[in-house]
Amino acid sequence: MKGLLKFITCGSVDDGKSTLIGHILYDSKLLYADQEKALLLDSAVGSAGGDIDYSLLLDGLIAEREQGITIDVAYRYFTTDHRSFIVADTPGHEEYTRNMAVGASFADLAVILLDATQGVLVQTRRHARICALMGIHHFVFAINKMDLVDYSQERFEEIKKDIDDLSAELQLTNTHLIPVSATVGDNITTHSDNTPWYQGPSLLSYLEDVDVDEGREEQGFYLPVQRVCRPDHTFRGFQGQVESGEISSGQEVTLLPSGEKANIKSIHVGDKKVDHVFTGQPATIQLDREVDVSRGNVIVDAEGLKVASTFTAEILWMDDNKLVTGKNFYVKIGTKMIPGIITDIIHQIDVNTGEKKKADHLSKNEIALCRFVLSDRIVIDEFKKHRTLGELIVIDRVTNMTSACGVVNEVYEDDHQIERINRDTRALINGQRAIVVELPLTKDFTLEDVRQIEASLVHNGRHTYLYHPDIDEPVYEVLKHLHHAGLVVLLVKEDVDVSKIRTQFSSNIYHEIEPDKDIKKIAKKILALSDVSVDILNGEYI
Template identity: 65%
Template sequence: MKGLLKFITCGSVDDGKSTLIGHILYDAKLLYTDQEKALELDSKVGSRGGAIDYSLLLDGLMAEREQGITIDVAYRYFTTDNRSFIVADTPGHEEYTRNMAVGASFADLAVILVDASQGVLVQTRRHARICALMGIRYFVFAVNKMDLIEYDEKRFRDIENQIAALIEELKLANVTIIPVSATEGDNVTTKSDNMPWYKGEALLSHLETVDIKEDTEKGFYMPVQRVCRPNHEFRGFQGQIENGAIRAGDLVTSLPSKEEAHVKSILVGDKEVQEAVQGQPVTIQLDREVDVSRGCVLTIDSGAVLTDSVEADILWMDDNALTDGKNFFVKIGTKMIPGLVTKINYSVDVNTGEKKSAYTLKKNEIASCTLEFSEKIVVDEFDRHRTLGELILIDRVTNMTSACGVVRKTFVSQDRSQIGKVDEQVRAGLKGQTPVVVEFPIGKEGITLDFAEQVEKGLTVLGKHTYLYHPAASENYAETVRHLKAAGLIVLLVLDENTAKDETLKTLDGFYANWQIDGITVKDAIDFVKKKSAFTVQSVHDGNYI
């Protein structure tokens, strides 16, 4: 029997993803009797008439059944005589692209459905691009609903050419194209008599026999998830082996400390073994004390690198747009660290593949970005080490996942021991913003202290470093404002009606007064400050992230 195959079904809206997997489970007799009866009963009273609606096996949410769409990712485990499978059925709607990306992150193979009556659509391209981005190397394009076009070979060949162009554009390898009908069962589990011109395998037969090889990585490495110390005599390092094998007595290197030690013992569960291999969760005990904690990596000849700057392709999943200079927590392997998007290099048009200059990134867009971390960490290019090249960006305010992506290039770190003078530019670079002073005169255009506080709250949600300064009427505030700006902050200067204006601030670079317009809203003010404080200087490596 072949090993476990983890695959994902994806494609555009209503291409038949859930129906396809449901039909495989039904035809292959992989359902319990009560499941079959429930399916037949639900189909009779369901939204699609009396015919069996195979998608009901996957669409578990009430909203999914009512709308006839997939919203959440549905995971199913099944086994045939030849192989075991885990399948993730993902939503086709653009609104739920982030759900689809979650499913793609676990898969070895993608089954991308294409509606035979419509051909390759924008969402088909987006899903194919995301699958490639998430490191999937094996693809099946299932041209579905062949029954609706009367199994027309010419139409299939036209779509085959569209898919071939997409394959060339994305540089995909290991691709198979199969004509199917998910509702009628043609070429799903058995070859169809309706398409004698198709000489290939049925879909299930292909999935049972496809050979998934991951031979691009080298050496042994294990990101440390936990340090286990049940008593003062034992100190073990727990994690999953991501590549290679390890044996008792092997010399391993701990990164980033670069200390070496020999393996004293290996535990799988509570049993000591002499050897462990890729995919096994283990506890490794070393023969001497070394600097190892969660986020470190134990390695043997893996070639993993230490750096604090990378170039990555990311899928933006946040409702709020990404701009240069945004701070995040970056998670790579088991390491979580503060980081900064210093530059959006370009965005990618999901329809044409064209690279376009971009200053912001909206939800579901894909782009190349330069990232910097607060310190050197173990990371590598995704094509060399998958686990050390996958990353997610986590919003530091909401703790929501804002983006996922892969590392395409690592950069040589600057020597932090050669740090020069720490000035306003250095501090601003670490915060990813241009320091400005924006005046909020109370009483003008309806501005109040509460208005300014709402603006500060909105800027904080965007990851900006601000200080709302409300000096007393008699206070000499100009010098304080200069110090706050020199700290790299965005200063929201709230002045009461009876507070005298300090004319010397007019000469201060980045000072904005009389910028308000009639009927200004909090959103208008946030947009104004965000634009004026946009990150425009070269980012700075030296120093600590706040």
Template identity: 60%
Template sequence: MGGLLKFITCGSVDDGKSTLIGHMLYDAKLLYADQERALELESKLGSMGGEIDYSLLLDGLIAEREQGITIDVAYRYFATENRSFIVADTPGHEEYTRNMAVGASFAELAIILVDASQGILIQTKRHARICSLMGIRHFVFAVNKMDLVYYSQKEFEKIEKEINEFARKLDLRDITVIPVSATNGDNVTNRLNNMNWYKGKTLIEYLETVDVDDALMEEGLVLPVQRVCRPDYSFRGFQGQVESGCLCIGDEIEVLPSKQKAKVESLFNTDRNVNKIHEGQAVTIKVDREIDISRGCVIVKDTSLKVSDTFKSTVLWMDDTELMEGKSFLLKLGTKLVPATVLSVDYRIDVNTGEQIVSDKLNKNEIAVCKIGVTEKIVLDEFEKHRSLGHFILIDRITNMTAACGVVNHVMRRTDDLFWQEMDVTRNVRANMKNQTPLTLWFTGLSGAGKSTIANEIEKRLVIAGKHTMCLDGDNVRLGLNKDLGFVEKDRGESIRRIAEVAKLFNDAGLIVITSCISPYELDRDTARKIIGNSNFVEVYVSTPLSQCEKRDVKGLYKKARKGQILNFTGVNSIYEMPSNAEIVVDTTYMGVEETADYVMSKLDEYLSLKY
């Protein structure tokens, strides 16, 4: 079986992953003379008593060599007469599970090492689950260090039975178990005399012949758009990589989520005109008519992908902090980047037993089934059907670090059976009766910044000008509509969503709405903007600094927060994310109420055409 094979080595700490691959490279004469000499010299300084330490070929970091462990993922390309390979040697320490998951994301096959003297460990099972989660369907369990159990067939068969039982629980479909000694080379590339009872293939023989092309074939053309190419006014092309299927000139394509259709006018592979493109190729597509296509859209043909804003998923949590229900992230799926919230943690999965444990939070390196919602409908599908649009990562909005990776289990489409009921009396009719433009003025800032005072003054001036208004103060709403919510991030997000939905209804009634709420997270304010509509949303950032707000402390809340009597208080023990695109910015440090209101009203004139 020819072709390139991409595989990963993983398992628990000190199971011999780096040594195994290093010995494979050494025995197969795949090293340059200077590499071989350097290996022999460096081994004399190590912990192998002068014997060759094959792990040094893979462990390149100083910290790895000092500790004798793998920390980062090491990629190596090599080839035999029968096949080419790329191997990712990944760390076994639980602390570096994130790195292991990165290596698994590229592989078609996993070699999971098991220490013959210890058997299957928790980290071994975790790595197997992660590999399965990442879509790997072919597994080799290399029972290593057979020399430590005196090459005992009985010990090997005992571990083989344990592996088969675990594989059945995890539903691993294609597994092979091979006894090896990575240090001595038994059954790695050569068949020595220590295990004559083993009649199967050596590891390298198996890798040279295994067929990984029997994986699930994805249905139809799937091409996530990465970039819109516009070199001049006469050409607009859409660029991306074909994840599955093929496409020819003249084919009719559909663009999701808009469901617009067009025909392919021309295809370019790099700078060459082509008549047809295939899976794995990068392409620029030009269509026969102008339709709205942007990064994150998906071009499809002869397949049915789903469009939704809610789905169930299995996730591997990789952040140091706990994952709590209601936490918000950026979700990267395909070429789409969109704000997302973990709506619920249904249960976590015990990596040792596979047991489903009810939990509403998740710690580092734990796996769980979660419900995730995004702020707009995106194109996705179950991982088993379309892998390219069935796996995703969650990115922390503050640190920009990858906090979790996961796969889509089930797309939820609850809103598909609900339809907006159009009324004869429309928003425009109501607005025209009131002779005004419905708008939401969204005041945000720290407690004590002056939001409510300014909002109150603005409403008075609008009423004097003959406008019809409604003011939604954050505290007032919490005493009624939001009385069931607390102040953790999840509840704050829900509070802002509810206020935005109410504001939109008041706008539909033709009213000008003034809201005054801290709304500390930019993602929540962006969500409010999407609900209300960008053209109807004016963000007013009261940028009074924390020191001035705390000096005022009109309600005595800062004093209580500093004493620990109030938890999750913005500015003290909870963050405030400053707006990056506010339409109006005011600072009440040196401006009084009248002066601030004058400034805001002057800015509002362009939105409301005020005459008062």
């Protein structure tokens, strides 16, 4: 029997994903008697003409049955004589794309359904792109509802041409097309007489025989540490799953990111002591000397993994709120969760055409290449080299919701690889826009009022500097340096002539605010002007 196959069914709305999986389970006699009886009873109530509605085996939520759609990801486990399977049936609506991405993150193969009457749609392209983004290399395009086009070979070939173009665009190398009818059962578990022009295997036969492990071997041994095990003072072990390679007792290993070296004293799998472990096994490793290792560190047997705090990643934005650069997030890579920010949206990727275009924000379900800066250096690598240390999720620090998922494209280990740090980068790290605010003093508006405004801004998270220059100070030079530091500068105008200075700053940087005894009103206005979400970050440098 071949090894376990984890696969996902996806595609556009009403392409028949749930019906397809339900038909496989029904035809393969993989249902218990009570499940089959419940299916027949439920189908008699809901389906036109009392025909069996196979989708009911997957769509179990009340809202799903009422609307006739899939909303949540449904996982099913089944076994045939040749293989064991875990399938994730995912929703097709754009609104639930994040649910589809969750299903894709666990899968080795994607079955993408298309309606033969409609062909390749935008959501078909989006799902194929997300599957490729998640590292899926094997694709089955099931051309469903062939019964509605009279099993036309000509229509099948038209769709095949579009899929070939999509595969070339996404660089998909392992693709297979199968004409099916999920309702009637054509080419689902056995070859259908209705498609004599198709000589390939049925869908189930293909899934039973496909080899998804080919070309997936990673280089070297590495184990991301999940937990430090210390049952008593005599034992200290580091627990995690071996993601690649194998290791034996007595071998020298390196602890990253520190770079310290040690030898393996003992290896345990569960409560049993073993001589070696290999890919996929959970292990507890004891070292021959005390070293500082905690969750998020990585045990490796050779060089190859990188340690860095800056990288680029291709992400799928899943949050209802728009992504604006500069917001603080938690970034989880491997077993490490660390604060970080997205400093730049390098380009957005059009889901339909693949075109790369400029963007200053991302909306829900959009895909883009972004630059990340983390608060510290961690163990990381490109997704194509080391999958576990190259996939990430972005977590909102306030709501704790998963805002994005993605894969690492490029890692910047050395400073010279990173673009120069400028005013905008520093301001974004501070979560604000860098501006200069001129506040002239009057009888009714004093220096103490400005200090209260400064305090209010600081309490609201603004990195603020109150600058009260002497008459002989080089005000412009000081302001320029403060501005390049990414600060909100409150310039107190008293004895200094600043009329020439105003002309040396662009209008989106330098702001004059009239004195007002209502200091809360002034503070609120400065908060709005320094809000990083205001799209005026691309002014000329001063």
